Amino acid sequence: MIHLSNVHKSFGSAAVLQGVTLDIEQGQSLVLIGASGSGKSVLLKCILGLETPDSGTITVDGKPANPPQFLDRFGMLFQGAALFDSLPVWENVAFRALQTGQERPMAKKRAIEKLDRVGLSAKVADQFPSDLSGGMRKRAGLARAIFSDPDIIFFDEPTTGLDPIRANTINTLIRGVVDEIGATTLTITHDLTSVDAIADKVAMLKDGKIIWQGVPDELRASSNPDVDAFVTGRAAP
Numbered sequence: 001m002i003h004l005s006n007v008h009k010s011f012g013s014a015a016v017l018q019g020v021t022l023d024i025e026q027g028q029s030l031v032l033i034g035a036s037g038s039g040k041s042v043l044l045k046c047i048l049g050l051e052t053p054d055s056g057t058i059t060v061d062g063k064p065a066n067p068p069q070f071l072d073r074f075g076m077l078f079q080g081a082a083l084f085d086s087l088p089v090w091e092n093v094a095f096r097a098l099q100t101g102q103e104r105p106m107a108k109k110r111a112i113e114k115l116d117r118v119g120l121s122a123k124v125a126d127q128f129p130s131d132l133s134g135g136m137r138k139r140a141g142l143a144r145a146i147f148s149d150p151d152i153i154f155f156d157e158p159t160t161g162l163d164p165i166r167a168n169t170i171n172t173l174i175r176g177v178v179d180e181i182g183a184t185t186l187t188i189t190h191d192l193t194s195v196d197a198i199a200d201k202v203a204m205l206k207d208g209k210i211i212w213q214g215v216p217d218e219l220r221a222s223s224n225p226d227v228d229a230f231v232t233g234r235a236a237p
């Protein structure tokens with residue numbers, strides 16, 4: 001379980017997180033929504049240890065999120081997939097394992113298995129990211145995120161840049177692999193179809209705080225004007 005309690009983070013005079021309290025239960029898929037600039041990425045960076053909160057606590061299974069140990073337990077799908085163009089796809093998928101000394105033949109075999117799981121053939125393993133379409137790159141990024149069957153997976157805008165059909169395919173894949181692994185996940189998105197496909201629980205960030213939480217069905221029924229604005233795509237009054 002990931003627990004955030006009263007997390008604050010400012011940059012100069014800009015108070016971005018102003019007391020975020022949030023629980024992600026074991027095996028739960030939480031989707032974080034909120035307007036551009038509301039601090040979703042900053043929150044994710046605080047959990048990953050890439051930013052240090054000014055105050056408040058973040059724990060994983062009751063222990064302070066300790067990045068070096070924690071890194072072994074999590075997978076991450078970055079916005080835009082963030083593949084290294086100079087490396088073949090399989091080396092991207094197995095990147096962390098290769099960095100930590102796993103033998104190349106074993107790592108490649110596992111990378112090919114994971115590529116297969118996300119619908120990419122073994123032939124793709126030896127291609128380079130520049131050979132792939134946007135949807136294939138996302139799949140390769142997903143294969144990398146699940147390479148080590150992590151306990152926790154973070155998805156940062158997983159459908160950005162994809163057309164609705166490919167976005168839907170990625171959403172379905174994400175939900176399928178997350179269920180298989182039983183991972184706890186946090187997804188940041190602007191995409192309502194991702195919320196519907198991926199979320200067990202939804203939380204909305206605004207003015208530095210979590211202003212609404214609920215299950216996806218409650219999202220549409222909510223009378224909260226900010227939630228309504230997200231659902232309808234209209235600006236909040």
Ligand SMILES: Nc1ncnc2c1ncn2[C@@H]1O[C@H](COP(=O)(O)OP(=O)(O)OP(=O)(O)O)[C@@H](O)[C@H]1O
Nearest residue numbers: 011014016034035036037038039040041042043190
């Ligand atoms: N390292 C930094 N230094 C200064 N300001 C920062 C830094 N990182 C983020 N910010 C500011 O914090 C605010 C929140 O940014 P963040 O990227 O978390 O928003 P977001 O909700 O993820 O937006 P989007 O949906 O557009 O990705 C923004 O005003 C941003 O300029």
